[in-house]
Amino acid sequence: EADIYQTPRYLVIGTGKKITLECSQTMGHDKMYWYQQDPGMELHLIHYSYGVNSTEKGDLSSESTVSRIRTEHFPLTLESARPSHTSQYLCASSLRRDGANVLTFGAGSRLTVL
Amino acid sequence: QKEVEQDPGPLSVPEGAIVSLNCTYSNSAFQYFMWYRQYSRKGPELLMYTYSSGNKEDGRFTAQVDKSSKYISLFIRDSQPSDSATYLCAMSGQAGTALIFGKGTTLSVSS
Numbered sequence: 074e075a076d077i078y079q080t081p082r083y084l085v086i087g088t089g090k091k092i093t094l095e096c097s098q099t100m101g102h103d104k105m106y107w108y109q110q111d112p113g114m115e116l117h118l119i120h121y122s123y124g125v126n127s128t129e130k131g132d133l134s135s136e137s138t139v140s141r142i143r144t145e146h147f148p149l150t151l152e153s154a155r156p157s158h159t160s161q162y163l164c165a166s167s168l169r170r171d172g173a174n175v176l177t178f179g180a181g182s183r184l185t186v187l
Numbered sequence: 188q189k190e191v192e193q194d195p196g197p198l199s200v201p202e203g204a205i206v207s208l209n210c211t212y213s214n215s216a217f218q219y220f221m222w223y224r225q226y227s228r229k230g231p232e233l234l235m236y237t238y239s240s241g242n243k244e245d246g247r248f249t250a251q252v253d254k255s256s257k258y259i260s261l262f263i264r265d266s267q268p269s270d271s272a273t274y275l276c277a278m279s280g281q282a283g284t285a286l287i288f289g290k291g292t293t294l295s296v297s298s
Contacts (some may be wrong), residue, residue, distance in 0.1 A: 077230075079230075113190075113290060115191070115287075115290050116231075116288040118285060121285075131285075163230050163231070169234075172219065172238060173221065173279070174284065174285075174286060175233055175236060176231075176286065178230030180210075180229050180230045
């Protein structure tokens, strides 16, 4: 059973709209991440946070922004959506286990921009 | 050259077959190796993780790491239709550093 929740699961919107993808986790993890996943491509890290008020950009450039005001909540916002933003967005949090950074993923938010 | 290479498949096998999934990598600093399974319309879930070289077994699943060849494998014994999913390898360097993912291999097990 997932301890990390993403909403909405599916979203179809028009170009220029502002959208926020929600992500919440109940595990108390400090580290949280947003990945972008496209068919046949690697997961790409677009944002991460190591704790409250800490956010960093990942290795894939993204026009989205994130915030981390509470430990359990890590929303992603697109101010003006474009068709190039169409993708699957995966939120994750992590726990150190035997030194490994083990990620727990949400079910994803599939965004389609028309 | 990508840091992690993984054949996307698809790979189709009959029920009961032994499946071998593989990844190669180029960064010799990688020390932590993981396999995630992703069902359709779901997020990836951790299957196994290993540190450095060697084998690790968990039920029908065995993970192998050969650091000298920069090659990791996941073996699935007695494969079941419920194993049909995309399998992603992931790896990282020092403890706590970012995971680098492969593209994933799509596996289909037919009954």
